[in-house]
Amino acid sequence: MTRYALTVDPGVRELRAADHVLHELAAELALAEGVFGCTHLVRGNRPRVVLSFTLPVEPFVRTVQERLMARGLEVRDGVPDPVGRAVLYPGGAALTGTLTVADVLARSAIDRVTVLGAPGPPDPGTPLVTRDHVRPQWQDGELVLTAMPAAGGALVPFEVPEPTPCCADH
Structure with a gap:
């Protein structure tokens, strides 16, 4: 099954805070059960935790992207790495x-x-x-x-x- 992903940088440095933001955004966006929401550790000059949302339907991705950007969040296509820590997932x-x-x-x-x-x-x-x-x-x-x-x-x-x-x- 083809899936579509977005990476969101909420500007947090701790996993617990990232979990909270991920749950908050998923609830606000009314994301469906089939969505994967993951955290990813970013190292380098600005260590932080970014989020990814993987959705099953492409048109919904654009809607989610627009709504996240309207909140002032940095959003880009794809996932930052293949080893995300799943916070939201089916079941x-x-x-x-x-x-x-x-x-x-x-x-x-x-x-x-x-x-x-x-x-x-x-x-x-x-x-x-x-x-x-x-x-x-x-x-x-x-x-x-x-x-x-x-x-x-x-x-x-x-x-x-x-x-x-x-x-x-x-």
Whole structure:
């Protein structure tokens, strides 16, 4: 399926702020379920987090682009890189509570689950405690959720919902 993408620079430097802006823009634009909304880290002279929206229909892209530019945001065609961190994706909102790996794959656009330090994929029946925060990343054209082992043989997504800031105890 052909998809159409836009990159938006909201001028933020932190992932949590970028997640918030991405959700805010998606709600304001009334984006449909089939949309992918990702964050991308930009390094260099001006480190920041940019957003991408990938939409299934070309005419809708132009409307979205015009509305974002009307807000004064910098918008360009395409995605900045192929490894975005998905915040919005088909089925993502349904990944709450504890689900099996098979349920995660069946209910969402996630193609694969990997486990840090494991030689192969997890058993489909393995419970995944989502913490209501599931952020897969694009890897070689697949949406991949990286998980890590947790208590009781369960898994949890590698990215935690409320990360402790670096040097928080100083």
